[in-house]
Amino acid sequence: MIQVEKLSKRYGDHHAVRDVSFTCAPGTVTGFLGPNGAGKSTIMRMICGLTAPTAGRASVLGVPYRTIPNPGRHVGVLLDAAARHPGRSGRETLLLAARAQGVPDARVDAVLDEVGLASAAKRRVGGYSFGMRQRLGIAQALLGDPAVLILDEPSSGLDPEGIHQMRGLLRGFADRGGTVLLSSHLLFEVESVADRFVMIARGRLVAQGAKDELTQGRSGAVVRAADDPAALRSALAADGLAVREARADRAFVVDAEPALVGRAAARAGVALAELHGTAGVGLEELFLSLTGSPEAGEGAR
Structure with a gap:
């Protein structure tokens, strides 16, 4: 469960996020949608305790993320795929994380295989393509067998096969009772896997609900x-x-x-x-009409 209640973030006179509230329930994938600069990453960083909100609060599994002991065992997070040491191999990267979390080494090989990196496990991360680094980040998020996944643009850089594989992985995770918050500025990347959608533009919530709820009666x-x-x-x-x-x-x-x-x-x-x-309108038409052009925004991700 993820709960966001009246979150706001201001940098000087600039309002990056204004009074946003939504809930992600167990057993669901929530597509978190908005143009580049809409405030998605700022909100996800506030959920994970990396950015302090100006107002409001966020909780994961009923408590603030920062208060969760050994959070990787409960919440898998991917906010920046580039945040990996380029001189270590993919397997070494995950082994270090596994030992910090108290996860058996065997789990490392399992998640590498799950994301399609088993054959590249011994290669240095510095030699990975951007899509491979995305896969490694997803593997690290899955490492602790968490109940919640928070993923910021995880399909960026993936080829069509990788996107298809990721959708199946996330759908299976939610069907086993997990909670997924999945951000993107591209609707087609999440429409086929998400149960519910949260749409923001210019830091404000503009719509939320299941696809049928959002498009009904328009x-x-x-x-x-x-x-x-x-x-x-x-x-x-x-x-x-x-x-x-x-x-x-x-x-x-x-x-x-x-x-x-x-x-x-x-x-x-x-x-x-x-x-x-x-x-009536489709979800894409609704998204574009509510959020403006795909590249609109005020400079806050």
């Missing part, structure tokens, strides 16, 4: 002006109709029935080139 209309998109937007605003998304083809996705959109355009004398209903 029907509306797609409308495109024949000549003047600005006039159409003004007409919609005058009737209190919210534009959910402005598309690249100059069409608007509006949170209203097509008939209401057509009346607003007619009253303003705006000619339309396109108007039709939409049965």
Whole structure:
């Protein structure tokens, strides 16, 4: 179980995270989504006690992470795949961690095999590709046979086979009762494995829930002006109709029935080139409409 309650972090006048709350339950994978710079890494560092919050609190397994004795036996963490000594082999890296945690040496070989690094175990980490370092970080997170995994962008640098393998590994972990918090700025990386989603943008929580909960009831209309998109937007605003998304083809996705959109355009004398209903939105469309462009943000990961 992971609980985040009204977490905020401010650096001077800059609000990196503002009043974020969510829960990750046992037996689930929670996809933690947001553009680069949205505040995901800052929140994960606060959960793990590496960054002090300005306000709010976070707990793992019911207590602050810093108070957990020998935390690697209970919580597996991957926040920075580069934080490994380049002169040691992959196996040496894990052996040191295993002995610090009181884990049998045999567990090292088991997790190396689990993440697909058995054949590279004796190679120095400095010679690993970025994807291999990601795999090593996941192996170290799994080393203590924890109940909770907290992984920041673990699929970054992995090839398609590695991403597929990671999804199966995390799905199996959750199906055995584990709790997974998995961050990414790319929805497709986590959509097939996550049970629930937490979306943030510019340090704020913008949505959370299961996929069906997030996309349910978001029907509306797609409308495109024949000549003047600005006039159409003004007409919609005058009737209190919210534009959910402005598309690249100059069409608007509006949170209203097509008939209401057509009346607003007619009253303003705006000619339309396109108007039709939409049965709903997919998770990707919702994510982009709530968080802005994939690269948006205020500089805090």
